[in-house]
Amino acid sequence: MTLRKSFSTVTHRMVIAPSSYEEIFEAAVRKSQKIAATSLYRNLGYHKKVEIRRIESANRYVVKRLKDIALTTPFLKELHPFYKELLSVLIDIDSLKKSVSRIYRASSIVNKISRECIRKVRQSKDHNSIIKHRRSYFGRLKSILKKLDKDFKVVRKAQLDMLKLPDVRPEIFTVVVAGPPNVGKSSLIRAITKAKPEVREYPFTTKSLTVGHIKVNSTIVQVLDTPGLLDRPLSERNKIELQAILALKHLADLIIFMFDPTETCGFPLSYQKNVLSEVLNSFRNVPFIYVANKVDVASKNHIQRIQEIISRDFSSNIVLISAKERINLEEVLKLIEKHVKEKEQHQSS
Numbered sequence: 263m264t265l266r267k268s269f270s271t272v273t274h275r276m277v278i279a280p281s282s283y284e285e286i287f288e289a290a291v292r293k294s295q296k297i298a299a300t301s302l303y304r305n306l307g308y309h310k311k312v313e314i315r316r317i318e319s320a321n322r323y324v325v326k327r328l329k330d331i332a333l334t335t336p337f338l339k340e341l342h343p344f345y346k347e348l349l350s351v352l353i354d355i356d357s358l359k360k361s362v363s364r365i366y367r368a369s370s371i372v373n374k375i376s377r378e379c380i381r382k383v384r385q386s387k388d389h390n391s392i393i394k395h396r397r398s399y400f401g402r403l404k405s406i407l408k409k410l411d412k413d414f415k416v417v418r419k420a421q422l423d424m425l426k427l428p429d430v431r432p433e434i435f436t437v438v439v440a441g442p443p444n445v446g447k448s449s450l451i452r453a454i455t456k457a458k459p460e461v462r463e464y465p466f467t468t469k470s471l472t473v474g475h476i477k478v479n480s481t482i483v484q485v486l487d488t489p490g491l492l493d494r495p496l497s498e499r500n501k502i503e504l505q506a507i508l509a510l511k512h513l514a515d516l517i518i519f520m521f522d523p524t525e526t527c528g529f530p531l532s533y534q535k536n537v538l539s540e541v542l543n544s545f546r547n548v549p550f551i552y553v554a555n556k557v558d559v560a561s562k563n564h565i566q567r568i569q570e571i572i573s574r575d576f577s578s579n580i581v582l583i584s585a586k587e588r589i590n591l592e593e594v595l596k597l598i599e600k601h602v603k604e605k606e607q608h609q610s611s
């Protein structure tokens with residue numbers, strides 16, 4: 263199941279758990295202190311009314327805050343697999359679930375205690391007893407919140423991690439540009455997308471995502487550059503990077519794999535080919551477009567070699583482009599359009 267609302271709409275309405283239980287407790291006490299008593303305070307009935315309002319006011323605040331924290335934290339099972347995959351590296355999903363439900367349950371316990379204490383205040387025969395029961399409410403409230411301290415911390419960390427995730431749109435057609443460093447991936451994205459591509463950080467690596475958008479007929483297509491992720495053999499990856507690659511699998515509808523036949527990127531063709539083999543392995547069910555960039559400076563020999571490799575080893579054609587000089591970019595856009603149409607047809611059939 264996927265959420266219809268965008269990820270950022272969901273995460274930005276989260277009510278963030280406090281860094282410590284004391285924050286909620288102290289705010290509740292402040293709320294109750296705002297209810298001031300006048301000189302009539304010595305009258306038993308009036309005294310009861312004031313203390314009941316104090317308990318009610320603190321209670322309303324705490325119950326709402328606890329419920330909001332629990333109910334606005336998205337259930338991971340509702341999220342798109344891209345986000346689930348990324349979050350599973352950062353968060354212990356099981357303990358998050360337990361903490362959220364303990365916080366929710368605590369809201370009804372707090373409510374119950376307030377009802378009990380209010381009843382006892384009402385039954386009080388003297389001022390001391392009224393104060394005793396009001397104090398007892400705050401004492402019990404403090405101890406319940408204190409017990410939730412660890413849960414607040416678990417939920418807060420998860421919420422802050424969610425806020426840091428790259429805000430991509432998993433529901434729209436997504437093209438991922440892959441290839442070794444310096445072959446010209448970001449130059450291509452800049453050349454084909456209209457607005458300046460946005461850079462989104464992954465929270466757990468030094469890696470970032472560059473997100474650009476293009477319009478193919480009337481369909482918005484998202485184009486992603488993933489510097490440092492799909493540009494080296496997988497054997498050189500740590501666990502977290504592998505997880506980020508796994509997450510990308512849920513997003514990619516098409517991969518553009520880019521070569522630099524001039525090798526001015528610093529990597530020989532044999533290395534570039536190895537990177538392609540590994541990316542192909544990781545994205546088995548995703549269609550690929552092969553492009554050779556920098557044809558503005560490539561020799562005939564460079565071009566022949568890359569064409570041979572792609573046709574011999576990968577049984578495919580390669581589009582010759584220059585991102586810098588805008589050569590043949592229309593061809594790339596046409597191929598993207600073809601895949602967008604195919605997906606739309608597939609979805610409607």
Ligand code: GDP
Binds near residue numbers: 444449583585
């Ligand atoms: P990325 O690391 O794959 O994103 O590569 P960049 O887009 O940063 O480009 C790496 C270098 O290649 C930069 O110096 C670009 O100016 C250069 N470059 C990119 N595309 C072309 C091209 O079509 N022709 C030439 N001659 N240089 C290019």
